[in-house]
Amino acid sequence: MATPERPLSPFTTIYRWQITMTLSILHRITGVILAIGAFGVAWWLLAVSASAQRYAQFVDLAGSMPGKIVLAGFSYCLMYHLLNGLRHLLWDSGRGFEIPQFYKTGWTVVVLSFVLTAGIWMLALSHGATA
Amino acid sequence: MSAPGMDKSMRDPLAQARGLGSAKDGVHHWWMQRLTAIALALLSPWFVWMLVSLIGATQSDVHATIANPRYALPLLAFVIALFWHAKLGLQVVIEDYVHTRWLEVVLQVAMTFACALGALTSVFAILRIVLAP
Numbered sequence: 001m002a003t004p005e006r007p008l009s010p011f012t013t014i015y016r017w018q019i020t021m022t023l024s025i026l027h028r029i030t031g032v033i034l035a036i037g038a039f040g041v042a043w044w045l046l047a048v049s050a051s052a053q054r055y056a057q058f059v060d061l062a063g064s065m066p067g068k069i070v071l072a073g074f075s076y077c078l079m080y081h082l083l084n085g086l087r088h089l090l091w092d093s094g095r096g097f098e099i100p101q102f103y104k105t106g107w108t109v110v111v112l113s114f115v116l117t118a119g120i121w122m123l124a125l126s127h128g129a130t131a
Numbered sequence: 132m133s134a135p136g137m138d139k140s141m142r143d144p145l146a147q148a149r150g151l152g153s154a155k156d157g158v159h160h161w162w163m164q165r166l167t168a169i170a171l172a173l174l175s176p177w178f179v180w181m182l183v184s185l186i187g188a189t190q191s192d193v194h195a196t197i198a199n200p201r202y203a204l205p206l207l208a209f210v211i212a213l214f215w216h217a218k219l220g221l222q223v224v225i226e227d228y229v230h231t232r233w234l235e236v237v238l239q240v241a242m243t244f245a246c247a248l249g250a251l252t253s254v255f256a257i258l259r260i261v262l263a264p
Contacts, residue, residue, distance in 0.1 A: 055190035
């Protein structure tokens with residue numbers, strides 16, 4: 001640990017809010033949520049492999065109102081993390097580092113994450129999921 | 132993060148670190164995070180599409196779908212990349228925010244074991260489906 005008396009570099013409380021800082025922390029938050037969701041994938045696979053009864057129990061739980069809310073949350077987190085992850089890969093390629101580009105790609109991620117999540121659920125409803 | 136007893140040393144921290152060399156890890160963590168990210172960027176839209184198309188299907192339908200190598204193989208790749216990527220990400224989150232050394236180590240061990248268990252469980256389930264009589 002750093003000695004507390006030493007001067008610290010400026011932290012978030014010093015800066016005026018910018019979308020970039022919110023998108024950055026959201027990438028981590030959605031990532032942690034998706035890591036939890038990964039265990040849901042394992043649970044689903046185990047239920048399919050076990051028996052028709054175990055699978056029916058899983059579907060009942062996933063199809064209940066709390067289950068759908070959780071799934072909606074996971075689907076949004078996945079779309080956000082996926083799109084912002086592509087933004088990270090763009091930076092890794094050495095592109096997108098101009099300030100206007102940060103804002104442009106950032107807002108694109110925000111808008112597309114909602115559009116794609118809505119698209120998934122419209123597709124799900126047309127495939128027989130009930131609202 | 133200083134090792135126990137180091138704080139009392141009269142030597143400057145840089146002098147203590149010099150000559151010890153790197154952890155010989157280099158960019159491995161960074162590279163694997165990107166590699167698994169690219170795999171997941173390709174596989175997760177496919178996974179979501181598969182889940183949506185399986186809405187309302189019976190267990191035997193879902194079972195038969197996953198038993199098909201065209202689904203089983205990408206699904207195996209997906210769950211391995213998924214838990215690997217989760218492990219790498221959670222590791223950094225713990226490193227960044229947990230500053231009590233013993234708790235940090237306990238969390239890293241528990242998190243790594245949990246991710247390994249999740250990956251092994253998923254692989255086991257897929258193999259059980261594929262090899263089911």
